[in-house]
Amino acid sequence: MATLRDIRRRIKGVQNTEQITKAMKMVAAAKLRRAQENVISARPYARKISGLVNHLLTDELSGTNELLLTRQTKKVLVVVLTSDRGLCGAFNTNILKEAVRLIEEELIPQQLEYSLFCIGKKGFDFFRKRDYSITGNALGVFGHLKFTDALSISSEMISGYLKGDFDKVVVVYNEFKSVVRQEIVREQYLPISFDNGEKVKQSSTDYIFEPGQKEIIDSLLPKHLQSQMWRILLESNASEFGARMTAMDNASTNAKDLIRSLKITYNKARQAAITKEILEVVSGANASKSA
Amino acid sequence: MKVFALEIVTPSKLAFNAEVVSITVPGTLGEFQVLFNHAPIVSNLEVGKIKIQTQNGETLHFAISGGVIEVLKNKVVVLAQSLERSDEIDTDRARQAVERAKQRLEQKNQIDVARAEAALTRGLNRLKVSSLR
Numbered sequence: 001m002a003t004l005r006d007i008r009r010r011i012k013g014v015q016n017t018e019q020i021t022k023a024m025k026m027v028a029a030a031k032l033r034r035a036q037e038n039v040i041s042a043r044p045y046a047r048k049i050s051g052l053v054n055h056l057l058t059d060e061l062s063g064t065n066e067l068l069l070t071r072q073t074k075k076v077l078v079v080v081l082t083s084d085r086g087l088c089g090a091f092n093t094n095i096l097k098e099a100v101r102l103i104e105e106e107l108i109p110q111q112l113e114y115s116l117f118c119i120g121k122k123g124f125d126f127f128r129k130r131d132y133s134i135t136g137n138a139l140g141v142f143g144h145l146k147f148t149d150a151l152s153i154s155s156e157m158i159s160g161y162l163k164g165d166f167d168k169v170v171v172v173y174n175e176f177k178s179v180v181r182q183e184i185v186r187e188q189y190l191p192i193s194f195d196n197g198e199k200v201k202q203s204s205t206d207y208i209f210e211p212g213q214k215e216i217i218d219s220l221l222p223k224h225l226q227s228q229m230w231r232i233l234l235e236s237n238a239s240e241f242g243a244r245m246t247a248m249d250n251a252s253t254n255a256k257d258l259i260r261s262l263k264i265t266y267n268k269a270r271q272a273a274i275t276k277e278i279l280e281v282v283s284g285a286n287a288s289k290s291a
Numbered sequence: 292m293k294v295f296a297l298e299i300v301t302p303s304k305l306a307f308n309a310e311v312v313s314i315t316v317p318g319t320l321g322e323f324q325v326l327f328n329h330a331p332i333v334s335n336l337e338v339g340k341i342k343i344q345t346q347n348g349e350t351l352h353f354a355i356s357g358g359v360i361e362v363l364k365n366k367v368v369v370l371a372q373s374l375e376r377s378d379e380i381d382t383d384r385a386r387q388a389v390e391r392a393k394q395r396l397e398q399k400n401q402i403d404v405a406r407a408e409a410a411l412t413r414g415l416n417r418l419k420v421s422s423l424r
Contacts, residue, residue: 041304048300048370052361056333147302205363210320210334219335220359223370230302 004273007266011259018255024087025248032179032241038145039176039234046227053220054194056213064214066162067221070191075113077135077157077166078102079189081173081236082123084142088240089247091174091182092122098184099123099172103132115166119153119233135165142237150230157229158222161190173232174239180246182239189228192221293327294346295365299353299374306374307343307353314367315342316360325362332362338412340420341369352377354420356413380421389414 062068080099082092099116107114115135118124124137136156141149157169169190174182209216292312299307315324317339325332341353358371392411395403 038303042302044298044305045300045302045370048368052333052359052368052370150302205331207363208330208332208334210318210332213333215319216333216335216359223359223372227302 004266004269007262007269011262011266014255014258014262018252018259021248021251021255025245025252028241028245028248032238032245035234035238035241036176039231039238042227042231042234046231049220049224049227050194053217053224056207056217056220057194058213061214061217065218065221067158067190067225068192070193071167073112073167075115075166075168076107077115077117077160077169078107079117079119079157079169079171079173080123080127081171081232082118082120082126083236083240084121084140086122087247088244089250091240091243091247092120092126094184095172095174096123096126098186102170102172102186117157119236135160141233142240145233145237147226147230150233151226153233154222154226154229157190158225171232173236174243176235176238176242179242182243187232189225192224292346295325295327295329295367297343297367297369299341299369299371301371301374306371307369310346312344312346314344314369316369317341317355318360325360325367327365329362329365329367331364332360334360336360336369336371338409338416340416340423341374352420352423354380354417356416375417375420377420377423380417382418382421385414385417385421389418 057068078099080095082095086092103114115133116127118127118134118137118139120142121139124134124139127134138149138153141153160166161169168188171187171189173185173187175185177183207213294310294312297307297309297311297314298305313324313326315322316334317337318334319337320334322339323334336355336358338356339354341355343351343353345351354375354377355369355371356373358369360370361368388410392407392414395407396411
């Protein structure tokens with residue numbers, strides 16, 4: 001049986017934890033709001049660029065740019081987006097599980113080579129410990145997310161793809177659905193495909209092209225990839241804060257429950273101690289009276 | 292004055308959205324101006340300055356570091372890699388960037404020549420545009 005002092009100490013400890021998780025929840029909520037705003041304000045650019053590419057891309061032109069051509073796949077680059085820090089519930093676990101499943105159950109049985117590109121420290125640590133082959137990483141980008149991060153990551157992928165280091169790039173990340181819901185999405189990044197609902201419609205307008213239609217497409221595609229990468233980074237970032245907020249909210253609720261049950265135990269023990277003392281006093285008095 | 296709708300979008304935000312009289316942009320084949328009823332055009336943009344004439348006769352200058360312009364039926368969309376209005380440019384930062392780029396070019400660090408040159412043009416462009424008010 002725990003003594004009164006032990007229980008009191010325990011309550012104090014849980015209360016401290018509750019304070020921390022509450023504070024973390026608040027911080028995550030504030031950061032989440034900013035991240036959400038970023039996601040929303042990045043949308044027009046991404047939409048306009050993919051709209052323009054869609055508009056200008058004719059059938060004969062789509063064969064001329066290597067970023068659009070599907071080639072025989074031998075090696076796949078798997079890009080995994082995790083967070084840099086923990087304490088965000090199942091956020092990282094789910095994404096890592098999906099990435100491992102993709103590699104172990106789909107790529108390896110098909111005799112495809114793979115390599116990993118880890119964005120976020122948690123994923124990097126996970127795969128390094130398990131001896132997966134990692135070709136690149138971007139750690140610490142989520143501390144202060146900048147468009148230049150998306151720029152350097154996407155250019156690394158484009159140059160690797162054009163050099164033939166890999167024939168396909170797949171991104172696994174958490175898509176931000178709502179504060180309490182993140183969805184794991186697997187997306188083909190390279191070669192670019194426009195088959196996800198956006199039907200390629202032929203434009204009937206006669207544009208003047210400066211310098212030329214092909215040159216414009218050639219310069220638009222990398223920009224499209226940059227804005228896609230930027231979108232993915234922002235989505236993952238917002239999801240992370242959403243997940244952390246939910247996790248910390250749960251932790252605070254659990255701490256409260258724990259405190260309540262500890263308080264009941266404490267009061268019971270206190271009552272028992274008082275009763276015992278009274279009993280001792282009374283029986284002591286009786287004994288001296290009868291003596 | 293006839294006006295048309297202009298939208299300038301950067302990766303981080305919708306930077307400009309209003310009806311304007313004219314816009315002058317640095318196209319790859321030379322600078323050109325778009326007025327009301329301009330023919331449909333799509334053009335790549337270089338590092339340079341954008342000049343906008345607003346409805347109330349104001350002239351705005353922006354520094355742009357590359358992008359694309361699409362003109363279609365009096366709707367103009369500019370997709371800019373980055374965009375700053377002339378009075379918002381951080382001249383100190385631009386000057387530092389120019390210095391850094393110059394140093395790097397002097398060191399002849401083979402790998403980064405292209406990047407340093409691009410940074411140099413961007414920095415010089417910012418400084419040039421910031422002097423226009």
